[in-house]
Amino acid sequence: MEKKAIKHLISWKDWADQDLRKILELARKVKLDPLRFQGHLTAKTLIMLFQKTSTRTRVSFEAGMTEMGGHAIFLDWHTTNFNLTEIGYESAYLSTNSHIMMARVKKHEELLELKEWATVPLINGCCNKYHPCQAMADMLTIYMDRGSMEGAKLTYLGVHNNVVNSLMATCAAFGVELTLVCPLTPEGAVDEEIKQKIVDKGLLVETLDQKAAVKDADYVYTDTWIDMEFFSNPDFKAMKEERIKLMLPYQINETLMKDSSAKIMHDMPIHPGYEIAAELVKHPNSIIFEQSSNRLPAQKAIMLTLLNEI
Ligand code: CP
Helix, strand or coil: CCCCCCCCECCCCCCCHHHHHHHHHHHHHHHHCHHHHCCCCCCCEEEEEECCCCCHHHHHHHHHHHHCCCEEEEEEHHHCCCCCCCHHHHHHHHHHCCCEEEEECCCHHHHHHHHHHCCCCEEECCCCCCCHHHHHHHHHHHHHHHCCCCCCEEEEECCCCHHHHHHHHHHHHHCCEEEEECCCCCCCCCCHHHHHHHHHCCCEEECCCHHHHHHCCCEEEECCCCCCCCCCCHHHHHHHHHHHHHHHHHCECCCCCCCCCCEEEECCCCCECCCECHHHHCCCCECHHHHHHCHHHHHHHHHHHHCCCC
16 A cells, blocks of 8 residues: 655654744634634544543544534444454544544553554654643643643653653743652653753753752643552552652642742642642643643644644
8 A cells, every 4th residue: 555645743853843833823813813714624534443431532532623613533442343353454444534633642652553554644642752732731731821832841740651751852842841749650651852852942850859840940740640440459558558659849839839939830630639739730820720721722722733724
């Protein structure tokens, strides 16, 4: 099967900084004037394939397609025939009945197999290595809040995970100073190529001094300590307890934030009492719900770009 070159969004790694900037500017326009983009995706179909649960990713992609005149089809991996055959064959078929696809899978390799056979653009809706749509929404949140990106100081406290790889990629592209407070880095979690890029730009600080890291930050960000599919699974009870013990000193709470005026960010779903104290979720400095609302314009901009509809 001969394939023409198709642009996908897997990790931001193969995107130029200037292309990320164009998407951010477009996302801002979409957020400020959504009606201007009504009808831009008329008669276009998005396939949304989920191997894992989701609230925000599903709703914002589906709402985004609806608002731009297109249609989104939700597919649950477990109730389709993905378990019966090769991933690639299903991806090739889905490409024939859609204009763009988004997939949330457990293993990055499964996403690459989908991409290999896709003949329409494929968007990573979160895998174990990257969460690129979340990171673009996070950058839009900072941009809308501050009016500029260069020199913004973002501190992340938590496990080094998929979100961190995507934050490193986007912070490097936008000149955001990223401080990582990651007492736990699971084996194989770090994308070393992305990390080298942000290190080369002098934009990465790594520390375990959480108080110093939040003091002068503009934004303080956290995420779940335990992957969503393991959080309520009794088989992972011991691992969960061990992580909680290690991570609790790094919880975002009023004591930690006492001397900081940073805005508080979380990509959701929130686990109150774990990575963030409940009182911080509705704190005057919290921009968590604004951040989650930005998934919609950020992903509209991504879809418009991948479909050349701008
Ligand atoms: N942040 C995020 O991706 O949310 P969902 O898991 O609910 O989609």
